[in-house]
Amino acid sequence: MDVSVGQRQLQEFSLASVSELASSASTSASTASLPAIAHFFADCGCGSSQLRLQRENESSYFASLHLATSHLFKLGPVQSVCVDECSNACNEKSYSRAFTLLFNKEKDSRDFHYSFEQWKKDVNQGSNLPDRIIPSSKSKFDEKIESSSAKMYFHYYGQLLHQQNMLQDYVRTGTYYAAVMENRDDFSGRVVVDVGAGSGILSLFAAQAGAKHVYAVEASEMAEYARKLIAGNPHLGDRITVVKGKVEEIELPEKADILISEPMGTLLVNERMLESYVIARDRFLAPEGKMFPAAGRIHMAPFSDEYLFVEIANKALFWQQASYYGVNLTPLHESAFQGNYSQPVVDAFDPRLLVASPVFHVIDFTKVKEEDLYEIDIPLKFIAAVGTRVHGLACWFDVLFNGSTVQRWLTTAPGAPTTHWYQLRCVLSQPLYVMAGQEITGRLHMIAHNAQSYTIHLTLSTKMWGPGAEQGGILQTSSGKLDLKEPYYRMSQSQAYTVPQDQHQSLQPQDVNIPIHDTEESEPLEQLPQNSGSHFS
Secondary structure, three states: OOEEOOOOOOEEEEEEEEEEEOOOOOOOOOOOOEEEEEEEEOOOOOOOOEEEEEEOOOOOEEEEEEHHHEEEEEOOOOEEEEEEOOOOOOOOOOOOEEEEEEOOOHHHHHHHHHHHHHHHHHHHOOOOOHHHOOOOOOOHHHHHOOHHHHHHHHHHHOOHHHHHHHHOOHHHHHHHHHHHHOOHHHHOOOEEEEEOOOOOHHHHHHHHOOOOEEEEEEOOOHHHHHHHHHHOOHHHHOOEEEEEOOOOOOOOOOOEEEEEEOOOEOOEOHHHHHHHHHHHHHHHEEEEEEEEOOEEEEEEEEEOOHHHHHHHHHOOHHHHOOOEOOEOOHHHHHHHHHHHOOOOEEEOOOHHHEOOOOEEEEEEOOOOOHHHHOEEEEEEEEEOOOOEEEEEEEEEEEEEEEOOOOEEEEEOOOOOOOOOOOEEEEEEEEEEEEOOOOEEEEEEEEEEEOOOEEEEEEEEEEEOOOOOHHHOOEEEEEEEEEEOOOOEEOOOOOOOOOOOOOOOOOOOHHHOOOOOOOHHHOOOHHHOOOOOOOOEO
16 A cells, blocks of 8 residues: 555555454443455545445445544554544533454554554644645745755656666666665664665665665655655565655654665755755664765865866856947956856866865764754865866865665765766865975855755965964965856766866876775764864764
8 A cells, every 4th residue: 555645535444354343231242353455535525534344245344433533553563553532522512432443464463554644733733624635834845945845856856757867877776776785783683774765776675685674755646656666666665655655754663773875966966955854764764774975074175177177168258249239248258257257066076176175074974954954054174286277176075874784985086996976076256376294275165055055155265385384374366156056067077187287186096085986994983083174073
C-alpha cells in the first residue's frame, strides 16, 4: 500500500483477520476472527473521520471506529489492537470497543500504522474536509522558501532526465554504494530514513545492506517513479515504504537508526537542502543514530586564471557599441560588466591554477543547528606560493561517511575525478597582485535567501610583505557580491593550461592537499585538523 501525504484519497487495507475483544461482562460472543477490509473515511456525519471494518464479500460494515477517540497499539510485527474509547459517539450512551488486527505481512502493518497516524493528525488539526485536504497553514519550509522557487525545484527533481544525470555520476553513486556496503553493520537490522529519496536508489542500497525497513521520503513527483523502481525489485521493496511529502511536514511511525541523504548542492550549501537534512535529524533520528554523510567541508584557495578573467570581461563588449541600430548601448556597459562578475563560475579547473594551499570550513551535520546555516561567515588567510595576479577564490567540497567499519570521503576537488557538482570559482572584477610569501586575507560571507540559495560576499586583501611587514597594513583590497542561485555554467573538463613565459609558475599538483576517496587515507571526523581559516559550524 503506497502512502502519500497531502490530498490523500480514501484508503483501504486488506487484513488477514479481525476479531473483536469482548468484555467479560458482555453477554455476546466476541466477533469471529475472519479476513476483512479496513477503510479510512472522511467526515461521516458525526463530525469525525472513521475507520470502518468490513468482512470480505460483504457489503455492510460491522464496525465503525472514530479516529478522534481511537488508539492503535502494535502487539507484534503483524498484529495490532485498535481501541475506540467512544465508538458510538453519535449516541448518548457509548462504550469502548477493541479489535485485534492481523496483517498479511509486516510491510502492511507498517503502512497501516503510518496511515492511521496521518489521518488522526488531520482530525486533531480539525481537518475533516472532503478529499482529506490538510488546512493551508504554512510549514517551516513554506515560511522560508518562496513558492515559485519551490515549484521549480520540485519540478526539476521530478524528472527522470535529471535523476539519470545524478545516477550516471559514477563518483557520486559509486561512493555512496561503497559507503553503505562497507558499513553493513551500521545498516543491518536497522530502520533507515532516506531524506529526499529521489529515484529511491539510496533506499535500495540500504535494503541491500540489510536494513530492517527504509522510509523513502520524497516531496516531488519522483516519488511515483521511486515506487515503480522499488516495486520492480520485490526482494528489496518489501522493506521500503515511499512517503511522499516534505520532511518538515510528514510523520513517521518510528524513529530511525540511520539517516541517509544526498543533500549537497553546488558549494555544498546551494538549494538549502542541508537544512531539511538537519530538520530530519531532529525529528526522526534516534539518540546515538548515524548520519550518512556525517559532515561536510568547504575548501577554498585563491587562484590565477587570466583566460577566465578575460573571457568574463569580454562578455560585456556587446554593450560598448555606440551605435547599435542607431542606439548607444554604452550607458549599460558598466552594469553588464559587473553583472557578469556576480555569477559564480561552475566548471572543472586545473589545480595548478591555485596560488596558495587551501583552507577549509567544516559543517558537522550531526551537531549543526538549522539556523546556523542561514548565515555562514568564513575568515580567510593564505600565504601566496607564487608571484602572480589573483583573480578570485576557488571552492569545492567533500563529505564524510563516518561508518563504524570504514570511513569514506566523497570529494569534488580539482584534479580528482570530475563529478556533476564540478568546482566553483568566485571571480573578482579587480585582480590582486601578490608576490611569493605574501599574506592574503579576506572573508567569505554567505547569506541564505528565499530562492533556496545564498548571496555570497567575498573580500580578498593583500598585506605588506618582506622586512617590516609586521608593522604594515593592507596594500590592496578587492570585493564582490555574487548570487549562488545564478552561476555561469562553464562545465568543460579541466584543460592543461599553457602558462605564458612572462607569468610565474603556479602551484604544482603535489603542492595541493586534495582529499581522496580511499577512506584508509582519510582522517576521522574528530581528528580533522583545524587549519587556517577553518572551524566547525
